[in-house]
Amino acid sequence: MAPLNYMKTDIDHLPEKKQRELARIQEILFEEFELAKGASKKTYNLKGRIQKIVLFGSYARGDWVDELGKTAKGYQSDFDLLIVVNYAELTDMATYWYKAEDRIIRDKTIKTPIGLIIHSLAEVNEKLAQGQYFFTDIVREGIALYELARHRFVDPKPLSAKEACETAKDYFEEWFPLAEHALKLSRDSLDDNVPRHAAFMLHQAVEGFYACFLLVLTNYSPSTHNVRRLRALAEEKDARFRDIWPDEDKFQRRSFELLKDAYVKARYSKHYKITEEELTWLGERADALKAQVETVCAERLAKLAKEAGA
Secondary structure, X not given: OOOOOOOEOXXXXXXXXXXXXXXXXXXXXXXXXXXXXXXXXXXXXXXXXXXEEEEEOHHHHOOOOEOOOOOOOOOEOOEEEEEEEOOHHHHOHHHHHHHHHHHHHHOOOOOOOEEEXXXXXXXXXXXXXXXXXHHHHHHXXXXXXXXXXXXXXXXXXXXXXXXXXXXXXXXXXXXXXXXHHHHHXXXXXXXXXXXXXXXXXXXXXXXXXXXXXXXXXXOXXXXXXXXXXXXXXXXXXXXXXXXXXXXXXXXXXXXXXXXXXXXXXXXXXXXXXXXXXXXXXXXXXHHHHHHHHHHHHHHHHHHHHHHXXX
16 A cells, blocks of 8 residues: 555546536535634634545546436436544534535536545544554545645554454444334334334434444444435445435435435424325335345455454
């Protein structure tokens, strides 16, 4: 592996329109970050800086998919961006980044979906020191769109084959049963005619299944309840997940949006409404997600066990 002090910085492999989109995204991120810090006198606001913006995933590797409008499914890869800041307090999505994300989504010149993860430099370096594959892959394959000088990533400490196998096994044994139980509770709530609680528990099941897959595969899952973001990360890692959520008509798209909103609105908004038909369809898709997670995790665990000589 090349020294991590010197990440790649060249995005000439991307079409010019994608390069322009990334430049516009960076403008918005910096503008909204400065506005979010406001006039606060807290040290982390006064001295807060974006230290790095790293493009990772398919657009960094060069194997992105952009079939929007070209095929029936119309799958489109996200721009995956790691934003590195100098204080952990600045990673709070609701305080510092949600307005930037909203502006990027609404900007007419940006056609590519985005996925943001935000960490402090200390957090990333800690994860590298722990051998987390997710961040090791980012610094190996990622492209630094922006970085301040003298703020380097540490060299990763790879996990041994045995450690990797045990860690992945522990994650599966913790997360998969919890997600299964949430799916059962969702069905119980639907049977008891409590649709809002059924929606919330269904959200918890889907979030749990995605987290299980990402943890087993990469030793990392972002701290988010946004199932759309977790879905994008899973689909990026394994194309088989792209068939879980068809979005060929308004009913399917609306149902997924209701699921995405359920973490907050199903609990706190009396205006949140979801039908039995929508819940039934979402439950069927959650079953498909469960089966896919179980399959790919079994494959991963078998591979790790073989490498560990188990």
